[in-house]
Structures are given as C-alpha cells and as structure tokens.
Amino acid sequence: MTQTITVIRGDGIGPEIMDATLHVLDAMNVGLSYEFADAGLVALEKHGELLPAATMDSIRKNRIALKSPLTTPVGEGFSSINVELRKRFDLYANVRPAKSFPNTKSRFPSGVDLITVRENTEGAYIGEGQTLSEDGETAMLTQKITRRGSERIVRYAFDLARKTGRKKVTVVHKANILKSTSGLFLKTAREVAQQYPDIQCNEMIVDNTCMQLVMRPEQFDIIVTTNLFGDIISDLCAGLVGGLGLAPGANIGTDAAIFEAVHGSAPDIAGKGIANPCALLLGAAQMLDHLGQPDKATKLREAIIATLEAKDSLTPDLGGEANTMAFAKAIASRATA
Ligand code: NAI
Numbered sequence: 001m002t003q004t005i006t007v008i009r010g011d012g013i014g015p016e017i018m019d020a021t022l023h024v025l026d027a028m029n030v031g032l033s034y035e036f037a038d039a040g041l042v043a044l045e046k047h048g049e050l051l052p053a054a055t056m057d058s059i060r061k062n063r064i065a066l067k068s069p070l071t072t073p074v075g076e077g078f079s080s081i082n083v084e085l086r087k088r089f090d091l092y093a094n095v096r097p098a099k100s101f102p103n104t105k106s107r108f109p110s111g112v113d114l115i116t117v118r119e120n121t122e123g124a125y126i127g128e129g130q131t132l133s134e135d136g137e138t139a140m141l142t143q144k145i146t147r148r149g150s151e152r153i154v155r156y157a158f159d160l161a162r163k164t165g166r167k168k169v170t171v172v173h174k175a176n177i178l179k180s181t182s183g184l185f186l187k188t189a190r191e192v193a194q195q196y197p198d199i200q201c202n203e204m205i206v207d208n209t210c211m212q213l214v215m216r217p218e219q220f221d222i223i224v225t226t227n228l229f230g231d232i233i234s235d236l237c238a239g240l241v242g243g244l245g246l247a248p249g250a251n252i253g254t255d256a257a258i259f260e261a262v263h264g265s266a267p268d269i270a271g272k273g274i275a276n277p278c279a280l281l282l283g284a285a286q287m288l289d290h291l292g293q294p295d296k297a298t299k300l301r302e303a304i305i306a307t308l309e310a311k312d313s314l315t316p317d318l319g320g321e322a323n324t325m326a327f328a329k330a331i332a333s334r335a336t337a
C-alpha cells in the first residue's frame with residue numbers, strides 16, 4: 001500500500017538535501033508517494049505567503065510531512081515558520097535523537113545513544129504574557145505549565161521507551177526552585193511513571209543534567225522535559241555527537257507529524273551541491289519508525305553508519321570531497337544491499 005506524505009523542499013540547501021533523501025527512500029522501496037508543497041522564502045516568492053493554505057491543507061490531509069529547512073525572512077510576519085507549524089498542528093512532542101557516529105568531529109565518537117523528548121507547546125519558551133514597563137526597566141513573562149500538557153509529553157516519552165526497547169526515562173526539571181511550574185511537571189511525571197513499572201524512571205535537576213551530559217552522556221536513554229530546558233538540552237546533545245549535520249528532529253502531534261533536519265537552510269553553501277544530507281535522512285528514518293516501518297528505519301541508519309565508516313563518499317563538512325548526491329547514492333546502495 002502506498003502512503004502519501006507531504007514533502008516541503010524548503011529554502012537554501014533544502015532542495016538539495018531533499019532530492020538526496022528522496023533518492024534513498026525511493027531506492028529502498030518504502031512505499032511512499034509525495035505531494036510537494038511550498039513553505040518559507042520560496043513560498044513567499046511564488047504565492048506571496050510564507051505558509052500557504054494549500055500547504056496547511058496538504059499536511060492536514062496526509063498527516064505526515066517531511067520538511068527541509070526554511071528561511072524565515074527577518075521582519076516578515078511571524079517570528080518563525082517552524083514555531084507557527086508547531087502551534088497550528090499542536091505538535092506537542094519534539095523528539096530529538098542524539099547518537100554517536102563514526103568519523104565525525106565529536107567529543108563522543110561512541111557511547112552516546114539518547115533521545116530528548118521536549119514539550120513543544122507551553123512553558124516560558126512560548127513567550128506568553130511578555131511585558132516591558134514604560135520606563136524600560138522591568139520585563140515580565142508568564143510561564144504556564146498544565147497537567148494535561150505535562151501528562152501527554154511524559155506519556156509520549158514512556159510509550160516511546162516501550163516502542164523502541166529503551167529502558168530508562170529521565171525527567172529533567174527545576175522543581176526545587178520553580179516550585180509551582182516545574183513542580184507540577186514533576187508531580188505529573190511521577191504519576192505517569194507509576195503506570196510504566198517496566199521502564200526505569202529517574203529525576204534530575206536541569207543544571208546537574210547539563211553537567212552529567214557533558215561528563216557521562218552514556219548514562220542517559222530517554223530525557224523528557226519542558227519546552228525551554230528541552231530547547232537547550234537537545235542542542236547540547238547534538239553538540240555531543242558532532243553537531244548539526246547529523247541531528248534530526250520530529251515534531252509530533254495527535255493529528256500530524258513533521259520530520260526534519262535540525263539545521264537551517266545554510267545559505268552560505270546553498271546551490272553548491274555539497275550539503276550533508278544525513279540529518280534529513282535521519283529525520284526520514286524517524287518518519288519510517290513512526291509509520292510502522294522500523295526495519296527499514298534501522299536499515300537506513302545502518303547504511304548511514306556504514307557509509308561514514310567507509311569514509312569514501314563523505315561531504316566536505318565531514319572531511320570528504322563528495323557531493324550531496326554521491327553521498328546519498330553511497331548510502332542508498334548500502335541500504336539496498
Ligand atoms: P544553519 O544551520 O543554516 O547553518 C549554520 C552553519 O552550519 C553554516 O555554516 C552551514 O553551512 C552549516 N550547515 C548547516 N547544515 C549543513 C549541512 N546539512 N551540511 C553542511 N553544512 C551545514 O544556521 P543559520 O545560518 O543560523 O540559519 C540560516 C537560515 O536557516 C536562517 O534563515 C534560519 O532562520 C533558518 N533556520 C531554519 C531552521 C528550520 O527550518 N528547521 C532551523 C534553523 C535555522
């Protein structure tokens with residue numbers, strides 16, 4: 001059976017890494033067909049809108065989107081198209097795997113294999129209730145945490161642990177100081193954890209978590225936390241394993257899910273055909289997991305690792321001389337071997 005997904009080719013290096021990714025998916029016969037939709041700068045130029053209604057309709061209908069990076073023009077409409085997409089589709093779970101890969105410039109070329117599950121819709125990050133006093137001396141911000149929001153993200157993390165055979169969920173908080181907000185998150189997390197006796201659960205204060213991640217990242221399996229802490233921790237984790245070129249992310253809601261690379265549109269190298277397609281390919285692997293094709297997802301990840309190990313088809317950011325499509329073709333041939 002063929003499933004249709006929405007494909008957003010995006011801006012800058014977006015089309016280059018998307019073509020490479022679709023080449024690999026097609027070679028692997030994953031049974032997907034693509035409905036292309038525009039967003040970002042390219043949509044603004046073609047349709048006069050950063051996020052056209054037709055694109056929203058396509059995602060709403062197909063429920064799954066694979067998205068390349070978008071350039072958000074400064075001073076044009078909303079602050080970020082990505083934040084807008086999360087809001088409109090209530091994509092409450094931001095899922096960010098961080099795994100050690102061979103032959104990358106990384107502090108931890110082995111040993112790290114963790115997933116950060118970040119709450120995506122509430123907390124200080126969304127900037128609710130921001131005010132600045134008339135004299136410009138005092139700024140305020142409201143931080144809203146709800147039981148419902150906390151429960152569904154923690155439940156997502158525990159369900160993900162079960163689904164992926166992971167053993168431990170670490171609840172990251174600051175409930176010792178932020179007693180009401182982080183306190184409610186932690187209390188709710190404890191209640192949810194009781195319903196998953198098969199999964200180990202521990203609690204860690206966010207500042208200690210940062211130190212532990214840098215010193216002994218191998219102790220973590222799944223991390224679940226609130227929006228702002230998750231924003232910072234997920235980038236920290238990407239840094240542990242070699243940075244943005246290898247970091248995918250998923251934004252998951254009840255009615256839709258969007259899979260992407262974490263990095264941006266890289267205007268400095270756009271059009272040169274030298275962008276590293278791995279982050280988007282790893283996003284596609286997350287999508288295959290989500291679509292119930294874990295065997296294909298594993299095959300794709302293994303092909304990426306084997307290609308990194310072989311070192312013969314890497315893009316310049318990884319120290320090689322290959323172009324984007326040559327890298328993708330090397331991955332595709334290993335994924336179909
Ligand atoms: P960026 O991630 O696009 O680039 C940072 C640096 O990393 C650049 O030197 C770039 O060449 C390099 N880089 C990024 N991805 C790469 C890849 N796949 N292969 C090789 N090198 C890569 O971040 P920057 O420059 O801050 O943002 C550029 C644009 O991207 C901005 O308009 C920003 O708004 C947008 N952006 C979009 C995101 C999204 O759609 N998810 C996320 C982050 C930024």
Ligand code: MG
Binds near residue numbers: 231232235
């Ligand atoms: Mg971030």
